[in-house]
Amino acid sequence: MLDLSLIKFDQNGLIPVVVQDIRTNEVLMLAYMNQESIKLTLETGYMHYFSRSRNKIWKKGETSGNFQKVRSLYVDCDGDAILAIVEQTGVACHTGNKSCFFTNFFGQDKKSEVDILFRLIETINDRKR
Amino acid sequence: MLDLSLIKFDQNGLIPVVVQDIRTNEVLMLAYMNQESIKLTLETGYMHYFSRSRNKIWKKGETSGNFQKVRSLYVDCDGDAILAIVEQTGVACHTGNKSCFFTNFFGQDKKSEVDILFRLIETINDRKR
Structure with a gap:
């Protein structure tokens, strides 16, 4: 099990998370996590992020129903980025596109x-x- | 052609860039670009980043030979992240792994x-x- 102290959070206590679809390999979005949202993600098996604009933790899909079931979580070689492989319900982007990178x-x-x-x-x- | 003013740089003038392999769809790394490195990438067709630790622009592969030829560049729905689809020479990670997310x-x-x-x-x- 990963020692969470290996994760390097930035000056705001956040780390960027690349989210990739396990079925299509599509990169769906880039979001941010704090320590609490990592904990919630590990506990529930569903992606939780920290919203920089709303300044709070959110469970992806809590309003849209477009949840992200975690399949794998990786940390990069210098500990300052996360890759999440997920099973995406519906679309990832609030615009209705599958990926935010359209x-x-x-x-x-x-x-x-x-x-x-x-x-x-x-x-x-x-x-x- | 994208209006570069649509890109939202952070307080340090940087934007995170997710780098994905065009052949395998593997997420290779997460790095940062400033305006100048985007310009150099567009001009040369090879990925250029801004190193936060060295505080300077670097061409990926300039020392290792592991260049990244750009195939596509996307900006996300709110303009604060980039996805680069690249043709990776050799490996992306300085550890010798193909991806930094190992x-x-x-x-x-x-x-x-x-x-x-x-x-x-x-x-x-x-x-x-």
Whole structure:
């Protein structure tokens, strides 16, 4: 069992948590936990976070019903980030999207077009060498 | 093209970046970017971060050779987190692990055993109801 003292909380007592769907491997969201929300998550098996805007602990899905059942929890090599693998009920994002990461830097969602752009940048840089 | 003013940097001018492998969907690491490192990433097509410990911009792989070629960049629904989909050369973690998230909360890497534990918690909670 992990020694919670290995977790490095920031100056506000928080640690960022990357949340990934166990079925699709999609990255669903990034949220924050404090020590109490980690405790509640471990005790209940459901993700609990600390809301920086509302300044309180919330159980994901408490109002929407879109709960996140924990499947695994990892801490990174320097102890300052958590990865949670979850079973997501419904969608993760309050906008109705499955993932909160639905806006790409180029204003559309077609991965192939973004790929083409980055391949173009790559080609240009290769030719500069 | 994304209006960079939509990105909400924290009080230190940073934004957390979740990095995911395009081939395996593995979450590789969590790092931070400032505006300049985003600019360099877009210009070069390779991930650049801001190191909080060294207080400077670094190109991932500049010493190790383990570069991250950008394939897609997403910003989340409230503009305060980035998801980067990358083509990882070698491993992402300085420890030699593919991902920085190799330590699970229960001290081993067998997802099935962690699953069993969470299913046990679930069963106990179900019986309490």
